[in-house]
Amino acid sequence: MKAFFVGLVSRKAPLAAVLTGVMVTVAGLAVFGVRGAHAQNDANAEVHVLPVQGNVYMIVGAGGNITVQAGKEGVLLVDAGFANMAPKVTAAIKTISERPLRYIINTHAHADHTGGNEALAKTGSIIAGGNFAGTTTDIGNTASIIAHERVQQRMSEQKPALSFGMLPTDTYFTAKKELFFNGEAIQILYQPAAHTDGDSLVFFRRSDVVSTGDIFTPIGYPVVDLERGGSINGLIDSLNRIIDLTVPADKQEGGTYVIPGHGRLCDEADVVEYRDMATIIRDRIQDSVKKGMTLEQVRAAKPTRDFDPLYGATTGFWTTDKFVEAVYKSLSQKK
Amino acid sequence: MKSHNRMGLSVPLAVTLVFAAAPLWAQYEPVGEWAPRFHEDQPERIPGPDIGDYLGLPITDAARLRGDTWDASLLTLPEHQCKPHPSDYGVRGPANLRIWKEVDTDTQKVIAYHTHISWQAPERTIWMDGRPHPPEYAAHTWQGFSTGKWEGDVLTVTTDHLKIGWIRRNGIPRSDRAVVTEHFIRHGDYLTDAVIITDPVYLTEPFIRTTDWAYDPRQQIAPYPCESVVEIDRPLGAVPHHLPGTNPFLKEFSERFNVPFEATRGGAETMYPEYRLKLATEK
Numbered sequence: 049m050k051a052f053f054v055g056l057v058s059r060k061a062p063l064a065a066v067l068t069g070v071m072v073t074v075a076g077l078a079v080f081g082v083r084g085a086h087a088q089n090d091a092n093a094e095v096h097v098l099p100v101q102g103n104v105y106m107i108v109g110a111g112g113n114i115t116v117q118a119g120k121e122g123v124l125l126v127d128a129g130f131a132n133m134a135p136k137v138t139a140a141i142k143t144i145s146e147r148p149l150r151y152i153i154n155t156h157a158h159a160d161h162t163g164g165n166e167a168l169a170k171t172g173s174i175i176a177g178g179n180f181a182g183t184t185t186d187i188g189n190t191a192s193i194i195a196h197e198r199v200q201q202r203m204s205e206q207k208p209a210l211s212f213g214m215l216p217t218d219t220y221f222t223a224k225k226e227l228f229f230n231g232e233a234i235q236i237l238y239q240p241a242a243h244t245d246g247d248s249l250v251f252f253r254r255s256d257v258v259s260t261g262d263i264f265t266p267i268g269y270p271v272v273d274l275e276r277g278g279s280i281n282g283l284i285d286s287l288n289r290i291i292d293l294t295v296p297a298d299k300q301e302g303g304t305y306v307i308p309g310h311g312r313l314c315d316e317a318d319v320v321e322y323r324d325m326a327t328i329i330r331d332r333i334q335d336s337v338k339k340g341m342t343l344e345q346v347r348a349a350k351p352t353r354d355f356d357p358l359y360g361a362t363t364g365f366w367t368t369d370k371f372v373e374a375v376y377k378s379l380s381q382k383k
Numbered sequence: 384m385k386s387h388n389r390m391g392l393s394v395p396l397a398v399t400l401v402f403a404a405a406p407l408w409a410q411y412e413p414v415g416e417w418a419p420r421f422h423e424d425q426p427e428r429i430p431g432p433d434i435g436d437y438l439g440l441p442i443t444d445a446a447r448l449r450g451d452t453w454d455a456s457l458l459t460l461p462e463h464q465c466k467p468h469p470s471d472y473g474v475r476g477p478a479n480l481r482i483w484k485e486v487d488t489d490t491q492k493v494i495a496y497h498t499h500i501s502w503q504a505p506e507r508t509i510w511m512d513g514r515p516h517p518p519e520y521a522a523h524t525w526q527g528f529s530t531g532k533w534e535g536d537v538l539t540v541t542t543d544h545l546k547i548g549w550i551r552r553n554g555i556p557r558s559d560r561a562v563v564t565e566h567f568i569r570h571g572d573y574l575t576d577a578v579i580i581t582d583p584v585y586l587t588e589p590f591i592r593t594t595d596w597a598y599d600p601r602q603q604i605a606p607y608p609c610e611s612v613v614e615i616d617r618p619l620g621a622v623p624h625h626l627p628g629t630n631p632f633l634k635e636f637s638e639r640f641n642v643p644f645e646a647t648r649g650g651a652e653t654m655y656p657e658y659r660l661k662l663a664t665e666k
Contacts, residue, residue, distance in 0.1 A: 354448035
């Protein structure tokens with residue numbers, strides 16, 4: 049990782065606290081409704097740019113982390129932050145590249161990752177030509193928004209309805225989608241039933257960076273959005289997939305960098321620590337489920353108590369109790 | 384005669400200038416090759432700590448449960464095999480140590496001290512140029528981000544941005560929110576590093592321990608390459624651990640050394656001499 053960063057606004061509050069608060073609030077509100085999250089967002093939040101490696105940068109503070117890949121062909125984003133943070137995100141992107149925004153990839157449907165879709169896409173343009181350009185009014189006038197089709201379906205189900213410009217324009221339904229952009233192979237890897245049922249990992253193969261969305265959020269317990277098709281086992285499978293993709297450099301450090309959905313820049317060792325935690329807690333609750341314990345009995349046993357000081361919360365939407373409930377229900381669901 | 388006088392004056396003047404030019408602390412610099420001394424905490428440092436030995440550690444209940452449920456088989460997973468000790472623990476191991484300094488060629492000011500330790504060969508930089516610590520969203524590393532300053536003859540180092548590590552390598556964790564203060568103290572051919580760990584997550588009080596070395600200019604530290612392999616064929620994603628209340632090894636240490644089990648459970652109280660009196664009274 050490069051040793052410098054660009055602070056667009058000076059920091060006044062501990063970022064971890066801000067990120068934790070934003071994540072907990074946003075992820076929770078997003079579960080209940082995409083639009084509701086917008087009003088809860090802090091428009092005064094500060095946005096920062098952190099160079100990662102290769103062509104990849106990380107923008108923090110706009111909701112979920114935003115990954116930026118930039119080069120001579122233009123700019124690609126993974127996730128878009130909150131809608132009302134779009135001007136700050138646009139300004140942040142301009143400190144990286146003056147080239148047009150070409151792609152936004154949504155890792156999942158929640159508003160802290162998709163809220164900026166429309167506003168950001170309008171600042172860019174996809175390269176379209178041949179007999180395709182001009183046949184549809186907005187072709188070439190905005191950046192393309194890529195996501196798994198379940199993201200588009202989930203966003204389309206929102207009440208009240210999201211504007212058309214918020215929705216992904218380019219969906220895939222297979223196990224993966226590939227791009228080659230700015231001289232780099234980019235793999236968009238579908239992760240079924242993890243944080244939600246529409247998650248994608250985005251792997252920048254030349255820069256050697258993985259962007260995970262909310263499958264990996266090291267500042268809190270994983271949010272398992274059962275209502276939107278998430279599951280604890282799918283989430284752990286995805287964490288193992290990240291570990292499979294990443295190759296550490298010497299001393300189990302660096303090498304492939306990992307941009308989480310929320311929180312600091314990480315590498316494989318950080319994902320391993322998080323995977324271990326999620327697996328151990330899953331195993332404990334699974335054991336309780338096998339013994340026929342009720343949710344209340346499981347809660348009373350405090351199966352997370354050794355990890356709570358690191359990942360737990362007693363306030364906000366995604367409390368430790370909610371996490372335990374989600375894991376319990378996820379493991380109790382009929383196959 | 385005149386010339387002789389000049390010589391007579393110039394020798395002590397030169398000597399005076401040499402010492403005046405060198406910073407007073409230069410003779411205390413910890414630069415060089417250092418061989419570890421294991422007279423302190425040898426059982427913990429060389430054979431390694433016993434399972435369930437938390438004596439003298441000011442740990443929280445959460446840390447204790449992490450230790451109770453830890454399974455050493457975790458270290459057989461390929462993704463765990465090549466982890467070096469974090470900087471706050473690295474000095475405890477087979478820690479043949481090299482320290483060298485980096486100097487700005489124009490100003491001759493010390494920019495940084497660098498350290499290299501034999502086991503897993505971690506290298507570390509202690510910045511001396513007053514640079515700020517990175518923002519919270521920057522990556523954490525095994526060695527963390529360290530800045531140093533001289534306090535008299537003592538080099539005091541502050542480290543943050545550490546990865547989640549361990550306070551004792553039997554499962555007692557140290558969080559990534561910990562801040563570590565070190566005091567490097569040189570007494571001639573001996574060097575002491577006093578490490579003070581402040582961890583709001585897994586410690587109830589700051590935890591201090593010291594480690595010593597002897598100067599050894601003949602020391603040659605060998606390379607320490609590490610390549611992970613699959614040692615045990617397991618289902619994908621398996622993470623070895625004990626379910627709470629099922630670890631059969633927790634009392635081995637207590638029974639083998641005839642130490643009261645409650646003392647082996649650790650906690651701040653067990654750090655202090657008064658605790659022995661309390662145990663004697665309770666018997």
